[in-house]
Amino acid sequence: DTAVSQTPKYLVTQMGNDKSIKCEQNLGHDTMYWYKQDSKKFLKIMFSYNNKELIINETVPNRFSPKSPDKAHLNLHINSLELGDSAVYFCASSSGGGSWNEQFFGPGTRLTVL
Amino acid sequence: GESVGLHLPTLSVQEGDNSIINCAYSNSASDYFIWYKQESGKGPQFIIDIRSNMDKRQGQRVTVLLNKTVKHLSLQIAATQPGDSAVYFCAESGYGNKLVFGAGTILRVKS
Numbered sequence: 001d002t003a004v005s006q007t008p009k010y011l012v013t014q015m016g017n018d019k020s021i022k023c024e025q026n027l028g029h030d031t032m033y034w035y036k037q038d039s040k041k042f043l044k045i046m047f048s049y050n051n052k053e054l055i056i057n058e059t060v061p062n063r064f065s066p067k068s069p070d071k072a073h074l075n076l077h078i079n080s081l082e083l084g085d086s087a088v089y090f091c092a093s094s095s096g097g098g099s100w101n102e103q104f105f106g107p108g109t110r111l112t113v114l
Numbered sequence: 115g116e117s118v119g120l121h122l123p124t125l126s127v128q129e130g131d132n133s134i135i136n137c138a139y140s141n142s143a144s145d146y147f148i149w150y151k152q153e154s155g156k157g158p159q160f161i162i163d164i165r166s167n168m169d170k171r172q173g174q175r176v177t178v179l180l181n182k183t184v185k186h187l188s189l190q191i192a193a194t195q196p197g198d199s200a201v202y203f204c205a206e207s208g209y210g211n212k213l214v215f216g217a218g219t220i221l222r223v224k225s
Contacts, residue, residue, distance in 0.1 A: 004157075041122060041201055043158070043215040056212050090157050100146045100165075100207055105157030 003027050004106035006091050012112045013081055021076045021109045023091030031055075032074035033092040033103065034066060043090070049074050078111075086113045122201065124220040133191040135219045137204030142185060144208030149178060149189045152218075153200045161189070161202075191221075199223045 004025045013019050025032060033056075034046045048056035052068045063079045078085060088108045094101040127133045139147065145166040150158035164171045164178045164187075171178050177190040187204050201220050205213040 041152075041218045043203065043218075045212045045214075048211065056210075058212075092157070098207075098211055100163075102148075102160050102163070103213065105159070107155075108157050 004091055004093055004104050006089075006106040006109050008109060009107065010110050010112075012114065014114055015081055015083060017081050018077070018079045019081060019111070020078070021089055021091075021111070023074045023076070023106060025072055025091075025093040025104070025106075027093055027095075027104060029093035029095050029104075030071050031094045031096060031101070032068065032071070033094075034074065034076050035090040035092060035105075037088040037090060037108070039087070047074075047076075081111075081113045083113050086111055122218050122220050124222060126222045126224060127194050129194060129196060129223055129225050131194055133189075133194045133198070133221060133223075135189045135191075135202050135221065137187040137189075137216050137219075139185050139187060139204065139206045139216065141206060141208040141214070142182075144206035146207040147178070147180060147187050148205045148207075148213070149176075149187075150203045150205060150215075151198075151200045152203065158203060194221075194223050196223045196225055 007022045031050045033048045037043045046060045047066045049068045065077045068074045088110050090108045091106040092103040094103045148163040149161040152158045162173045162176050162178050169180050175192045179188045201218045203218045204216040
């Protein structure tokens with residue numbers, strides 16, 4: 001009965017490849033997020049979707065494209081992977097779009113680009 | 115462990131002692147603050163929050179203090195236990211709909 005799940009947990013790939021990370025939440029929340037955590041543990045928001053609509057789009061290269069097929073899923077597709085994309089990516093969800101709503105985080109996907 | 119090589123502030127406490135983790139935030143317009151705990155290999159987990167119209171809020175074994183004058187937030191953990199060992203993040207809300215996270219503090223509990 002995992003609340004926010006991500007697949008895969010680990011992803012090792014070569015530079016230039018395209019990869020996707022999937023996220024699903026079973027909390028009935030209508031807002032989902034993608035965060036990037038770098039090697040110094042700095043956690044920064046990338047995207048936020050509310051009811052399948054993009055509401056936050058930080059300064060992220062357009063190689064990153066989120067896709068929300070329904071409000072329980074928010075997938076992250078990354079084209080032409082670069083070394084600097086290596087990080088841990090966290091999905092999160094909350095019951096509302098405001099930042100005062102508690103966010104529940106997934107376990108993370110550690111992406112390593114070689 | 116995962117914290118090797120990280121240059122985050124580190125607080126080492128003896129099991130049973132109280133811990134105080136500090137955070138300076140940047141936006142004087144921020145009106146909501148949260149503390150998150152991140153254990154090794156896991157995602158951040160909500161601990162406690164506080165709105166800007168309060169200066170103190172207590173939970174189970176945790177207390178958050180807010181000083182808006184100096185833009186300072188602290189998390190106090192009473193009777194620290196080995197299971198409290200983790201990286202702790204403060205986050206502020208004052209930038210529209212997004213949370214901005216601080217740099218993190220490593221808490222190490224010695225048995």
